[in-house]
């Protein structure tokens with residue numbers, strides 16, 4: 001009997017998993033919710049649509065979100081929803097209710113339920129932020145048929161897997177204006193990210209106004225910094241969207257900007273510091289034995305911390321190689337006096353002093369994983385970015401959790417490395433590691449990192465999106481939601497919805513292409529930009545010296561993105577051996593070189609000539625083989641020669657279909673008779 005019940009339970013569970021797969025094919029939700037059922041009771045979107053909010057909306061998060069929701073819905077559907085204004089207190093078609101206003105901490109509840117019926121939509125949540133998450137899901141349920149627009153008839157119960165789901169934006173290497181931050185905060189909220197990590201200081205700039213130490217912005221920002229009022233504006237804007245803001249002031253390394261303003265705090269006596277224009281790891285480091293260093297940091301943090309209400313405060317702490325410490329005799333003596341055996345121990349001494357300062361200010365110290373040393377108090381939070389380190393059995397995230405530290409993971413989510421979404425999506429923050437309940441609780445979540453050495457306000461969106469939407473799913477949804485093809489299908493839809501929020505990831509690519517093609521449209525260049533990807537893992541800026549802060553970032557590589565659209569499609573077609581579709585692409589590419597001639601005189605396009613020419617040659621021969629269904633050794637030799645030329649980078653991009661071209665030769669050799 002017991003066995004029968006077990007079989008029944010397993011059968012029901014299988015049926016449930018199967019139905020979830022079917023639903024994922026049908027609906028384009030991202031992140032995918034924890035529980036969803038179909039009711040088949042769609043709600044028609046028409047002029048009568050109204051929203052009511054029951055609950056104490058003190059901070060007006062839900063009112064604000066409802067107004068934006070109606071705006072976005074009207075714009076998406078073309079339906080005149082004027083009756084929706086003002087937002088009602090009762091009796092409306094979309095009824096939102098919640099119990100409390102969230103104070104935006106890691107304890108805050110983001111659970112919601114959403115039920116779409118024929119005549120009403122119900123969103124219920126414990127907190128106002130949960131209600132916001134429900135409204136975003138509802139917007140992803142908009143669909144249409146010949147009778148008009150409607151919300152899909154489903155019932156959803158949803159909550160996040162991780163409490164910390166972040167995006168880090170580096171505003172130090174390249175300053176990012178307010179509009180960039182606001183549009184990215186909107187996009188973050190649309191995929192339920194809830195932490196904006198704001199990297200504000202580095203070797204290349206100090207980006208916050210200090211009234212106590214004004215030389216910081218005067219001497220070390222090129223005039224590109226956020227005023228304190230602007231900081232407050234961003235924090236408020238983010239809070240309205242249910243997003244916490246964690247500032248990062250990177251010390252004791254990455255501190256050239258600070259030392260440009262206050263050289264007396266440096267570890268190298270008499271050094272003439274100036275803000276860094278290159279990328280990389282640099283030697284200027286705060287002096288850890290001088291009391292003046294701690295006085296400076298205490299005063300600065302006392303001034304700055306009230307701008308950031310969140311308890312967590314990031315002090316960086318990464319990539320201090322200690323060169324200037326080694327060169328300074330007084331620092332060496334200080335180490336001996338305090339029995340500090342290594343620079344790492346000296347940095348821990350520094351961190352512990354900072355931890356005390358921050359504690360007094362009501363803050364929890366967070367830092368990159370270099371800060372993880374045996375004497376660091378477990379009140380510190382570890383931000384894991386280097387993965388598994390020598391001497392550790394697990395990644396620093398897992399190791400930290402086992403040793404009693406809270407942690408956040410960024411290893412695997414470095415979107416500036418220009419890797420594919422398939423790669424990032426496959427990284428699970430915990431993987432198969434077995435943890436106790438307490439250890440699991442310490443793993444707060446994860447963040448994607450948008451380092452900005454190679455991006456400006458014009459290109460940053462196309463590096464963050466759409467990949468971050470799929471990564472946001474990894475942070476929110478169940479681990480079992482991991483089908484790459486299905487994710488790509490849903491991401492394609494979300495990709496365009498991000499444009500509604502002002503994200504420029506699609507449109508700015510065309511702007512850059514026109515800029516380098518004599519301000520004309522050129523389809524051949526566009527085609528190449530959908531086939532090429534920027535070269536990966538920082539190879540674009542080898543040794544950090546090719547590009548500087550004010551180098552142009554409007555080059556062909558800046559118009560290209562990871563997961564080049566046509567390459568992704570073509571590579572799948574080759575894997576499926578879909579020769580009819582493959583031939584359509586090859587035919588198109590065979591004309592590329594002819595069509596590129598119109599803009600080939602532009603010096604920023606000219607070096608692509610060889611790439612385009614060999615793409616056309618390769619495509620032509622492959623097309624011939626596939627059409628005539630025969631292959632000759634002469635053709636193979638010619639193909640190998642042209643493909644060899646396609647394998648090297650041109651203008652910092654690589655053609656993302658080369659492996660498929662090679663596969664096509666192998667397939668053709670197997671399939672078609674060889675002719676001499």
Ligand code: ACM
Pocket residue numbers: 318319368385
């Ligand atoms: C880092 O990428 N240096 C934290």
